[in-house]
Amino acid sequence: xxxxxxxxxxxxxxxxxxxxxxxxxxxxxxxxxxxxxxxxxxxxxxxxxxxxxxxxxxxxxxxxxxxxxxxxxxxxxxxxxxxxxxxxxxxxxxxxxxxxxxxxxxxxxxxxxxxxxxxxxxxxxxxxxxxxxxxxxxxxxxxxxxxxxxxxxxxxxxxxxxxxxxxxxxxxxxxxxxxxxxxxxxxxxxxxxxxxxxxxxxxxxxxxxxxxxxxxxxxxxxxxxxxxxxxxxxxxxxxxxxxxxxxxxxxxxxxxxxxxxxxxxxxxxxxxxxxxxxxxxxxxxxxxxxxxxxxxxxxxxxxxxxxxxxxxxxxxxxxxxxxxxxxxxxxxxxxxxxxxxxxxxxxxxxxxxxxxxxxxxxxxxxxxxxxxxxxxxxxxxxxxxxxxxxxxxxxxxxxxxxxxxxxxxxxxxxxxxxxxxxxxxxxxxxxxxxxxxxxxxxxxxxxxxxxxxxxxxxxxxxxxxxxxxxxxxxxxxxxxxxxxxxxx
Amino acid sequence: xxxxxxxxxxxxxxxxxxxxxxxxxxxxxxxxxxxxxxxxxxxxxxxxxxxxxxxxxxxxxxxxxxxxxxxxxxxxxxxxxxxxxxxxxxxxxxxxxxxxxxxxxxxxxxxxxxxxxxxxxxxxxxxxxxxxxxxxxxxxxxxxxxxxxxxxxxxxxxxxxxxxxxxxxxxxxxxxxxxxxxxxxxxxxxxxxxxxxxxxxxxxxxxxxxxxxxxxxxxxxxxxxxxxxxxxxxxxxxxxxxxxxxxxxxxxxxxxxxxxxxxxxxxxxxxxxxxxxxxxxxxxxxxxxxxxxxxxxxxxxxxxxxxxxxxxxxxxxxxxxxxxxxxxxxxxxxxxxxxxxxxxxxxxxxxxxxxxxxxxxxxxxxxxxxxxxxxxxxxxxxxxxxxxxxxxxxxxxxxxxxxxxxxxxxxxxxxxxxxxxxxxxxxxxxxxxxxxxxxxxxxxxxxxxxxxxxxxxxxxxxxxxxxxxxxxxxxxxxxxxxxxxxxxxxxx
Numbered sequence: 015x016x017x018x019x020x021x022x023x024x025x026x027x028x029x030x031x032x033x034x035x036x037x038x039x040x041x042x043x044x045x046x047x048x049x050x051x052x053x054x055x056x057x058x059x060x061x062x063x064x065x066x067x068x069x070x071x072x073x074x075x076x077x078x079x080x081x082x083x084x085x086x087x088x089x090x091x092x093x094x095x096x097x098x099x100x101x102x103x104x105x106x107x108x109x110x111x112x113x114x115x116x117x118x119x120x121x122x123x124x125x126x127x128x129x130x131x132x133x134x135x136x137x138x139x140x141x142x143x144x145x146x147x148x149x150x151x152x153x154x155x156x157x158x159x160x161x162x163x164x165x166x167x168x169x170x171x172x173x174x175x176x177x178x179x180x181x182x183x184x185x186x187x188x189x190x191x192x193x194x195x196x197x198x199x200x201x202x203x204x205x206x207x208x209x210x211x212x213x214x215x216x217x218x219x220x221x222x223x224x225x226x227x228x229x230x231x232x233x234x235x236x237x238x239x240x241x242x243x244x245x246x247x248x249x250x251x252x253x254x255x256x257x258x259x260x261x262x263x264x265x266x267x268x269x270x271x272x273x274x275x276x277x278x279x280x281x282x283x284x285x286x287x288x289x290x291x292x293x294x295x296x297x298x299x300x301x302x303x304x305x306x307x308x309x310x311x312x313x314x315x316x317x318x319x320x321x322x323x324x325x326x327x328x329x330x331x332x333x334x335x336x337x338x339x340x341x342x343x344x345x346x347x348x349x350x351x352x353x354x355x356x357x358x359x360x361x362x363x364x365x366x367x368x369x370x371x372x373x374x375x376x377x378x379x380x381x382x383x384x385x386x387x388x389x390x391x392x393x394x395x396x397x398x399x400x401x402x403x404x405x406x407x408x409x410x411x412x413x414x415x416x417x418x419x420x421x422x423x424x425x426x427x428x429x430x431x432x433x434x435x436x437x438x439x440x441x442x443x444x445x446x447x448x449x450x451x452x453x454x455x456x457x458x459x460x461x462x463x464x465x466x467x468x469x470x471x472x473x474x475x476x477x478x479x480x481x482x483x484x485x486x487x488x489x490x491x492x493x494x495x496x497x498x499x500x501x502x
Numbered sequence: 503x504x505x506x507x508x509x510x511x512x513x514x515x516x517x518x519x520x521x522x523x524x525x526x527x528x529x530x531x532x533x534x535x536x537x538x539x540x541x542x543x544x545x546x547x548x549x550x551x552x553x554x555x556x557x558x559x560x561x562x563x564x565x566x567x568x569x570x571x572x573x574x575x576x577x578x579x580x581x582x583x584x585x586x587x588x589x590x591x592x593x594x595x596x597x598x599x600x601x602x603x604x605x606x607x608x609x610x611x612x613x614x615x616x617x618x619x620x621x622x623x624x625x626x627x628x629x630x631x632x633x634x635x636x637x638x639x640x641x642x643x644x645x646x647x648x649x650x651x652x653x654x655x656x657x658x659x660x661x662x663x664x665x666x667x668x669x670x671x672x673x674x675x676x677x678x679x680x681x682x683x684x685x686x687x688x689x690x691x692x693x694x695x696x697x698x699x700x701x702x703x704x705x706x707x708x709x710x711x712x713x714x715x716x717x718x719x720x721x722x723x724x725x726x727x728x729x730x731x732x733x734x735x736x737x738x739x740x741x742x743x744x745x746x747x748x749x750x751x752x753x754x755x756x757x758x759x760x761x762x763x764x765x766x767x768x769x770x771x772x773x774x775x776x777x778x779x780x781x782x783x784x785x786x787x788x789x790x791x792x793x794x795x796x797x798x799x800x801x802x803x804x805x806x807x808x809x810x811x812x813x814x815x816x817x818x819x820x821x822x823x824x825x826x827x828x829x830x831x832x833x834x835x836x837x838x839x840x841x842x843x844x845x846x847x848x849x850x851x852x853x854x855x856x857x858x859x860x861x862x863x864x865x866x867x868x869x870x871x872x873x874x875x876x877x878x879x880x881x882x883x884x885x886x887x888x889x890x891x892x893x894x895x896x897x898x899x900x901x902x903x904x905x906x907x908x909x910x911x912x913x914x915x916x917x918x919x920x921x922x923x924x925x926x927x928x929x930x931x932x933x934x935x936x937x938x939x940x941x942x943x944x945x946x947x948x949x950x951x952x953x954x955x956x957x958x959x960x961x962x963x964x965x966x967x968x969x970x971x972x973x974x975x976x977x978x979x980x981x982x983x984x985x986x987x988x989x990x991x992x993x994x
Contacts, residue, residue: 177936192921200909200917204906
């Protein structure tokens, strides 16, 4: 793809998914053609993102401005390290998820599949918009598009339960974004006069720390997608969605758009130095720490596998929020790396949960004893994903946790260090028994059932993401370099 | 010809109205009325461009000089409003022929167009004139025409709604007349510019205070400021849909314009805001209006009535903008006047399309309607997003400037209130979206087709305007900025 100008590639990354929607809607009658459109689009996008990455490592600056709505308020994009990480993760995982979804949606005989793939493409397009946005205004627009385009996916089943979940989802995400996030953006614009992401922050020297502190609170609560408590309830509610949605959107795209926004705001709107002086930073940091622990405790009590994973996500997202609030370079690096590491780990777990659902029709943890003998590949992948979430070698999760810990150490936040350690233990307690029990002999001494694995496209997808968890442990260098260059 | 433009845009509809009587066939009447309206629209666009180039235009009626004769005065404040009124009227008339087929008995169609033209002439007259008494005259013309238009509604309750409005409107007009009369007593003049010069000499008299109070309360009645809004929901709900489209987009805006003109130009900033506790009153009523009306809107089944309550809430935003008593605040109000005209026009016109096919606009009968009328409901969705204030629509621009104005005054809680108001509008708009898009079609859903193109095309013109002016704000922002600067430049 290097024959294209990098500016063009950047715009195409956002536009190709949108164009794919037209293709998906037009070819909706024939399943195979429709899925082919999705696959081709995601292949193109992946190639574009990789092309962008090559340009980025070569040091080519990429910036595009579409139009200016009001003086100082423009829709424009710029490539920087954090956005690159997010775009790479989303680009790779979209392709994988499309494969997974094909297997899942067909064997689960879902309705309205055309609408499903179209909304999926729109959601991904807006994820790239969030990743590349060069100012808060642009980011906000795509953040909202992401909320609206995922609503039909959450309510996909059309049951009363799905609608109730959808209402919670939309209510919290849209509500916090308008009441707090937009308010914070307006306040920032009023105080700083700009919304451009700038190294070292935008607030002029001498800005009142009281106002800064208030704005920080508004940002942290306003970015509801980061699911800090008490605004986390939308995430478990969203688990009524089909599993591919939970996997890509509610383990990767949507939630990561939230913590990504927070990292961006912390680094490029406040700046680490200013962040350190604010009176509310510590309080919010402890709130994030509390979210980590409380969500883990709730996760332990969930028997529904997807719900348990959802609470685990709430807990893991607060790692990244905490990384930002530590306001140290290692914290930001760790947070940014954790975006990628957690994405691969958690998507693997969701893929596995969905695979178990479509092949064995089991949704609860208590039913999973012995399934490892029926679905050995799936459960091994589950084990690898679990290790990555816990943060144990030989999986990628170990690295991001390492940096988060050293960030906490740098900031002298012993409490947060303790929280991170405790959380690892809790993770072990509520995740590890699942793959372990799966390889116990079936209860009541029944004979081992024959192997019955997930549909092949799905199996390939979940094997790939599990493999990536291992690869990222051995070769974390490119990711680390990207993450470390954010603050330099 | 060019020098007479300012009066032409009132004269054209005023003369076209009786001329309609001569044309018997209703298609001819429609074509003639639409043509006249488009002519008026063209004139007002010319006027706006002229004002933007060379400043305010003063026109002396019959060649009598200003303080004695009637002056028409077009400046940055009213020129954009003239464009809005005639523009919305023209677009709505395009759809009117189809829309009234099912809503107004055939033998009354000619009357409908006549009343429409008179109503428009009245609204344009109020906006264009520089004479206080002339405001009252045109106000009566437009009001009487409006009562007729509302009473044309098919539902028999339209008569009652029209009567309700007639009572409220007459009280309002009487108050306005008393106010103008008292001003005349004290100054001996009716010309606005002249009034502005002479009022300061006598401003510390009880009579002037009384005049101001009567006038403002009268105008608030006409613009349906909470809690004087009680006539509005019924009038909007039972009037023929196309009438509601026109009135909701223009009539209340004109009243807000009169209020701004008198507060800032005639009585002056000093008098209105320092001698009078206007700021506190307007702010309280504005915020109360936003919340009460939005909450009531959430519980409506009839969507026309729901949108009517939403209009009352939006008037709260307009009044709030005035209460900031700052240049940005006024600018936000002016901007929101134009923008709200576009969004409510689009929303009510989409309801006109629904009523055309369904006969009613009740949410309980609209399950899954989006699969039957996709273009109509898509228009409603975009209009609704604009009402909420989602970026890239005009609503966002309005909200942005409103909140900026609040922050400029340091009124952080008010800024928060504005955003909370948006949240309420999310609820009442999303209620509709959920039913129309995500409820499956049931037996109670009427088996209908998409609305005809004669309604869809005007509808989508308005929808696209919502998007266009939400992205390219250079025209609207610069015009309102200049108008606000003019209003404040006169003082400082």
